[in-house]
Amino acid sequence: MCTGKCADFIGKALIPLAVLSILANILLFFPDAKVEFASNNKLTPQVWFFHGIVGAGLLMFIPALLNTRLDEKGCCGNRCGMLFSVLFNAVGIVGAGYCFIVSVTGMVDGPFCMTDENDDESWMSPFINDTMPTQYLNLSGSYLFNQDVWTTCKKPVNVVLWNIVLFSMLICFSGAQVVLCATQMINGLIGVLCGTCMKNEVV
Known part of the structure; x- marks a missing residue:
């Protein structure tokens, strides 16, 4: 078993997940495929945390790039490189x-949206209990499983589905990244103890 090859595989798997996370976060800024909501600061608050762009993306x-170098000979392909990998x-x-x-917080709280098309002051997060419109105060369970209340949000159009899909994608991408990074930490510890390959090369 070669720990360097395992690290290379994990590094290459992390790169597309990071790119997809950045794209998903960017799309959250443009509900209904319009820029006006971002420019007017009328977006779901969690979007401004740049969690997909920075946390699961650039960071x-x-x-990812270090892991892809660990299968190479030289300064990175050794026990010191594995330690840095951990x-x-x-x-x-x-x-x-x-x-x-x-x-997860963005998914649970629901979107920030306009609840009355005739009232420009009706922007709120309607699925948070303390701001929920009175007709839905007795709503049992999460809004996620009650599609009838999604029409509470008038603008942006289909913002509830937009947020659910993109936040779900980010949950999946970041969850997979946690698993891969944790796996590489274990693999890296093995590499520190045994080197990047557990069998001796023939000179």
Whole structure:
């Protein structure tokens, strides 16, 4: 079993997940495919945390690129490189964990939207208990499983579905990143003890 090859595989798996996380977070800024809501600061609050762009995105390139170098001969393909891999993948877990927590919060709280098309002051997060319109105060369970109340949000159009899909994607991407980074930390510890390959090369 070669720990360097395992690290290379994990690094290459992290890169597309990071790119997809960045794209999903960017799309959250444009509900109904319009820029006006972002420019008027009328977006779901969690979008402004840049959790997919920074946490599961840019920050993830650090362990990803290091992992892809560990199967090479030279300064990175040794026990010292594996030790750095453990440290940087721990940073990756923090970034992905940040994205995961913010995405779950955004999903639970629901979108920020206009609830009355005739009232420009009706922008709120209607599915948070303390701001929920009176006709839905007795709503049992989460709004996620009660599609009838999604029409509470008049603008942006289909913002509830938009947020659910994109936050769900970010939850999946960041969750997978946590698993991969944790796996590489274990793999890195093995590499520190045994080297990047557990069998001796024939000279």
